[in-house]
Amino acid sequence: MPGAAAQGQTPPNAQSQHAPQSPQVLFGPLFEAVQSMRIFPDGKTFVDAVPREDADAILAAWRSERPQGAEALRAFVRRHFDVPPGPDERLGLRAHIAALWPQLTRPPLTPPPGSSALPLPAAYVVPGGRFREPYYWDSYFTMLGLKADGRRDLVESMIDDFVSLIERYGHIPNGARTYYLSRSQPPFFALMLDLSEQADPAVRARRLAALRKEYAYWMAGEACAKTGKKPCARVVPMPDGSLLNRYWDDRDTPRDESFAEDRATAAKASSRPAADTYRDLRAGAESGWDFSSRWLTDPQDLATIRTAAIVPIDLNALIWAMETRIAKGCAEAADQSCQREFTRRADARKAAVDRYLWLAKESRYADWSRDDGKPTAVLSSAALYPLFVGMASPAQAKAVAATTRGKLVAPGGLRTTGTHTGQQWDAPNGWAPLQWVAVDGLGRYDEQDLARDIAGRWIKTVSVTYNETGKMLEKYDVEEQRPGGGGEYPLQDGFGWTNGVTSAILERYPTIAP
Structure with missing residues (x-):
């Protein structure tokens, strides 16, 4: 009689007793x-x-x-x-974002010879699309979502990467590429440390040292600005001798990644040296707002860019936050002289901001133009940064909230500016990081109704677009609640900071329906 196997049957014990079971x-x-x-x-x-x-x-x-x-x-x-x-x-928004994190996560990187990528010792998250490396300020808003979605491991590993970059290069570059090393981006590292749950004293001490080193980078022009009484690197002496900061780039050539575009812009600005135009374009890239009417003397003409002549409110609010975090860290380390120094620096910066960048009659914070010797006329959502970092007084916050409600809130979220220029950091676009700055800053000053209103409008915009396209996008048109436009490159999907802010908002306001 033929065996069971010959008859097509499974012989006893032919399958492992440890084989996984089907559903x-x-x-x-x-x-x-x-x-x-x-x-x-x-x-x-x-x-x-x-x-x-x-x-x-x-x-x-x-x-x-x-x-x-x-x-x-x-x-x-x-x-x-x-x-x-x-x-x-289609997955719900939170589930879709949770599924995207593994797709956007990269392992530690040792670049091959000749690559423009910078080494990174720990896992990190990229924005998506054409952005194949971590970017500085993007990463803070990505981290908000990682923390909300239970990925604290990635929050810590990304901080480790940024510490490594500071230790090697003296600052966190725009992105982790060689061609970004001549500039940074809005300095969010101090606020990244607020997201950390690291308790190891040695790790905390190393991170504080890195934060102080980053501060030294932003203030590297301090001595020559004082003696020369004119801007030096990223430091600007104000008319009363106080010091504030500006965006800058250490190089004055076309950007590697936008070489043809920068040469074309400089050619249009034939009345000024091309190197000056290149420097201002690079400084605009350091601002993260590349590009915006904030930096243009003619809002409709990129060739009139003058970023280095502007003292920006967002940058100075973030450096104030850096100074206060260093003072706190030094207090925890029982370094009283450091604590006193950085408390003094923070107080001096706030006084200078209140004198030059606060417009009480217009109920707003503004950028200040060194060329004109006065604040610029551009109202932008950067005005909410002092609320976001806790730098504003209650009266200032109340006034900014009223201006925001009346002039910056659009059907689909917070406007970037009120000016339509074709630049991507102007109307009608809205951006995830600015929504969070507004929502968190207004909430800090108990403007809860307005904070929740902006949050709800933004989530509706993201949700409508996601339901139509299945994508999370880099930017949105908050007037029409659709994908955004403008800029030097096609609209990108992925997208790190939109994912992060969306998850963070839905975590804060769980009853907002996507």
């Missing part, structure tokens, strides 16, 4: 109920779902609840399983 075996009666009731159009959907607990616990919950009907059973399954989207089904 039908694991979930038995629950599996049968789900598949029999066809609660998902595709029968493969449930069997590809990932249980959030072990099978026994899920079955016990099912027997206890006994959900009746397809809707109740579907809700039960979604509570206890991570369900993949079906052919005509």
